[in-house]
Amino acid sequence: MKKIYFIAISELIILFVSSCGGNSGSTSTSSSSGGQSTVSGAAVYNRSCITCHQGTGAGIPGAFPPLAKSDFLADKEKTISQVIKGYQGELVVNGVKYNNVMPPQQLNDEEIAAVLTYVNTSFGNSGAAITADEVKAVRSKLR
Numbered sequence: 580m581k582k583i584y585f586i587a588i589s590e591l592i593i594l595f596v597s598s599c600g601g602n603s604g605s606t607s608t609s610s611s612s613g614g615q616s617t618v619s620g621a622a623v624y625n626r627s628c629i630t631c632h633q634g635t636g637a638g639i640p641g642a643f644p645p646l647a648k649s650d651f652l653a654d655k656e657k658t659i660s661q662v663i664k665g666y667q668g669e670l671v672v673n674g675v676k677y678n679n680v681m682p683p684q685q686l687n688d689e690e691i692a693a694v695l696t697y698v699n700t701s702f703g704n705s706g707a708a709i710t711a712d713e714v715k716a717v718r719s720k721l722r
């Protein structure tokens with residue numbers, strides 16, 4: 580009985596690992612092909628941002644600032660830099676002070692463009708799309 584459990588569990592692990600591998604593989608091929616982006620901003624959000632900023636983009640009061648109706652997003656360059664470099668220290672969103680840490684996000688230009696376009700057009704936001712070229716330009720200034 581124990582053995583059967585073990586086999587079932589290890590099979591689940593293998594399934595999980597191989598499905599993850601498949602996903603990241605397709606992401607990198609699409610991003611290296613240039614031209615039209617097929618990266619899903621929603622998928623990047625659900626993978627990289629949702630734990631802190633939440634599914635509704637509302638964040639968590641006192642800890643994680645909202646992306647929903649955030650006035651911070653009006654500054655494209657600051658927003659892109661926030662995701663590339665992360666941020667530590669005082670930051671004000673919609674008049675509310677936060678003083679926490681956001682780690683730098685290990686995402687490529689296309690993924691950042693896709694996720695920020697998703698953020699800008701979700702959660703009741705009506706901001707502009709962000710392109711991979713804009714992300715690239717900010718990244719080169721930060722180096």
Ligand code: HEC
Nearest residue numbers: 627628631644645649651666667668670677678679680681
């Ligand atoms: C580990 C938690 C965490 C993750 C993951 C995270 N953030 Fe943040 N984010 C924060 C915190 C904390 C701040 C505020 C930083 C401070 O107080 O100095 C912040 C601030 C921001 C801001 C500026 C303030 C605002 O609310 O408009 C933006 C934009 C942002 N994050 C976008 C993202 C995006 C996009 C992702 C995913 C690619 C992401 N964050 C992932 C914790 C996180």
